[in-house]
């Protein structure tokens with residue numbers, strides 16, 4: 001489950017400060033902020049710029065360069081579906097169509113209910129057991145339409161979505 | 171007195187992806203119910219991923235393997251007395267007797283799957299830190315010459331001789347030097363770096379420390395892609411444990427020599443696998459590729475002389491130092507020395523990681539090791555070397571796997587990934603994807619790549635839709651030429667490789683009659 005503490009300037013500043021001893025602290029700071037709040041709020045830009053002695057533009061430019069950092073709170077559950085070649089060879093694109101036709105879920109689109117979001121990722125290093133996905137950060141192999149159905153149906157699940165699905169699988 | 175029986179259940183994320191944690195729990199629970207004394211070890215993976223979760227039991231006649239185990243097999247396995255190697259339909263005999271294992275030459279992966287990755291005792295008991303001991307007794311120049319003599323070439327894709335790179339860094343004068351490990355492993359079809367970090371992290375730590383001693387660098391970074399959360403966790407923990415035990419830090423093993431190591435997380439950008447983009451990213455900037463020269467060996471991280479090497483290159487170092495350059499160089503053919511961790515992936519029955527001598531043919535690997543496609547359909551195409559690698563048709567499968575042989579067929583070895591497709595693949599779509607991937611992942615610095623990739627998607631779309639095919643084909647050829655010749659780095663420069671190979675070997679897929687869309 002994705003953490004979603006509400007944005008808080010004081011907490012953000014403390015997180016930033018705790019990384020200042022690092023060389024090239026920018027990415028560690030951004031990851032830590034996203035870990036805490038589920039996204040990088042625009043209010044972070046000025047705080048980071050001040051702490052690292054950079055312009056706002058440099059901070060924004062860095063955040064926008066990387067696919068990982070997002071500016072809006074994430075859904076409660078995030079499924080990162082691999083769509084690189086090895087997973088293509090075992091039908092990941094059919095899964096993308098299935099999500100659309102059976103569940104109205106658009107990969108990389110907006111979440112409807114705030115509960116689940118499916119994003120494209122290119123390779124999870126599980127290419128011999130694809131199609132693969134990271135479900136709230138946990139790796140799942142040999143994903144098929146039934147797995148996705150179960151994930152979507154269990155999206156209200158409060159603890160580990162992946163465990164809930166594995167339970168159903170075996 | 172009964173002795174506790176050791177049972178191994180891998181913690182490699184490929185094994186986790188098919189339920190290894192559940193199996194571990196089920197075994198512990200079942201042993202508990204039966205009052206049996208079982209000690210569970212979470213080992214790395216042996217690499218035969220189609221057998222995961224692969225459970226091993228230590229018996230008087232060796233480690234007996236069972237796999238692939240599902241949760242409902244666990245009670246049955248106990249009934250079959252698997253704790254004493256009992257007969258069961260999943261019983262595979264010793265791991266060493268499995269043909270795909272027996273035919274390998276496991277140097278880098280020798281320990282992986284046999285040990286608990288985070289146990290320093292295990293590591294030391296299995297020859298760990300022998301290379302470091304040797305290195306601590308040598309001069310930097312001697313270490314560098316040993317690496318040069320081994321013939322090791324970079325495993326990240328470009329195949330540059332590692333010894334030469336180190337020699338340059340050694341010769342550079344600076345108050346600070348760095349060792350950077352490229353663990354961005356972005357190529358589809360590859361997972362060897364991940365398996366090293368999850369399965370034998372101290373080997374990489376040892377290799378990087380030796381690199382530091384060789385060139386006089388006191389600080390190292392490992393840049394791990396964020397798509398590998400398990401690897402990042404395991405590796406970060408290994409750094410802490412190595413530090414506590416004095417294998418890293420201000421005085422490595424009391425030698426007075428310093429080496430500090432830090433793991434850093436990438437942020438989902440394929441281009442950050444390119445070494446200069448990676449350095450920018452480590453510095454906290456956008457991952458925009460730097461123009462070379464200057465080369466990173468002279469002007470690298472924060473402007474200092476820097477070794478940038480792939481995980482597998484650095485992981486080969488402890489063996490080379492411990493066993494000698496010749497022990498490494500005696501494997502392989504021609505200018506491809508040592509071994510190659512091949513990663514067999516995609517639509518394949520028996521996929522996994524096989525560490526092989528250079529020179530085995532693609533066909534042997536795909537048929538003998540892989541057992542053909544998972545779907546059971548005929549093989550139609552094989553992509554070697556990641557998203558920038560060529561697609562080969564079945565007629566080229568007798569090509570031996572080495573740098574030069576692949577280059578001679580307009581292919582590349584890259585990081586050693588092989589992705590198999592069956593006859594349902596549409597090669598025009600694969601060509602389109604190559605451009606699409608490039609357009610999404612380009613750093614945007616140069617026009618041929620930034621604009622060319624987007625144009626590529628459009629042109630392939632027109633060809634697929636049957637618009638002015640001859641004319642668009644000519645545009646496509648021009649575009650490939652411009653990208654090949656005019657791009658600053660291999661992202662734009664090699665994107666035409668998969669495209670041209672698809673056009674060359676699978677022209678029929680670009681000439682298909684256009685399916686008439688149902689009239690609105």
Ligand SMILES: Cc1cc2nc3c(=O)[nH]c(=O)nc-3n(C[C@H](O)[C@H](O)[C@H](O)COP(=O)(O)O)c2cc1C
Nearest residue numbers: 324325326352354355356443444445479480483660
């Ligand atoms: C687009 C692109 C992506 C790359 N990705 C990786 C990668 O993920 N891992 C890697 O080790 N090298 C990658 N490389 C190669 C690196 O630039 C560099 O050659 C390598 O890290 C050097 O280490 P080696 O000599 O040990 O191979 C990539 C290169 C390009 C152009």
Ligand code: SF4
Nearest residue numbers: 613615616619659662
């Ligand atoms: S070829 Fe592409 S990725 Fe490489 S420098 Fe140019 S724009 Fe960046």
Ligand code: FES
Nearest residue numbers: 082087124126127
């Ligand atoms: S291509 Fe999907 S996990 Fe590697």
